[in-house]
Amino acid sequence: MDMIRTLIGPDNGDANAAQLCVRALILFAIGIAYIRIAGRRTFALATPLDIVVALVVGSNLSRAMTGKAPFWPALAATLLLVVLHRVLAMLALRWDWLAKLVKAEPVVLVRDGKEDRRAMFRHGIGDDDLLEALRLEQVERPDEVRLGTLENSGNISVVRRKADAA
Template sequence: MDWFRALIGPDEGADTAQLCVRAVLIFFLGVLYIRIAGRRTFSHSSPLDIIVALIVGSNLSRVMTGKADVWPSITATLVLVVLHRLFALLTLRSGFLARIMKADPVVLIRDGAVDRSAARRHGVGQMDLLESARIEQVERLEDVKLATLENSGKISVVPRRRAS
């Protein structure tokens, strides 16, 4: 563990390179934690966006209050922002990386039949499904052609067409 301590530096007084290593480590841990928490935890942002917002805000607040050295903290924050931009661009080119960072949509209802296993796995309850259906003016889940848990954490609903 001596090599790890040398890599990230002491609790106080880490140099710029050590703070940059910490920023990269925190970035990947943050993405992992968001993935573990599930996409509905932060339903309007991607894990990448959430991690960057949290860490950048935290870093800048520490600099503002004098709890951290200015230049090393700003440099580490810049590394994080550049890493975010790089991963955002890479997810456009790599389907594999996009699936890891953004996840695939999950079908919750198809032709009125609820996939209870998928709903349970993603923490979506009956009330969540009914609410999403009502937003689309659908009264009963049996009248849903397709309901999908999207990457954003929202549930999109396509109603069945009724015979006129």
């Protein structure tokens, strides 16, 4: 154990450059393992739960890196959070009430060309935000949209109206 302590340095922030490099290598490998445990969606389609876990994991790993937190206890706490996230995600697949608690629900912003101003206001989506999302989907105006939804990930998905048969 003394050899490991010599390699990673003290937990008081006084680690030298070589010790920080060893910490970086260990944290890189552990970070990859933690992401694999948490699952891809943790850092891809971000729900509020995913964002919180990502922030805390990054913060914990940063503190472990710089010696602002004890190295092994910080890694253990981070692993606990990652496993808890994974368990909650798996349980949310089984129980809808839990899914609603830990994830956001999709919100309809546009239906049949009509914007839902109350929903937009409630979720902080301005006209410019909506128009940007429409343009990203090659749609110019809300009246061309059958369904525009603010998804759990924070993205706005768009289903075009069918072209009128002439």
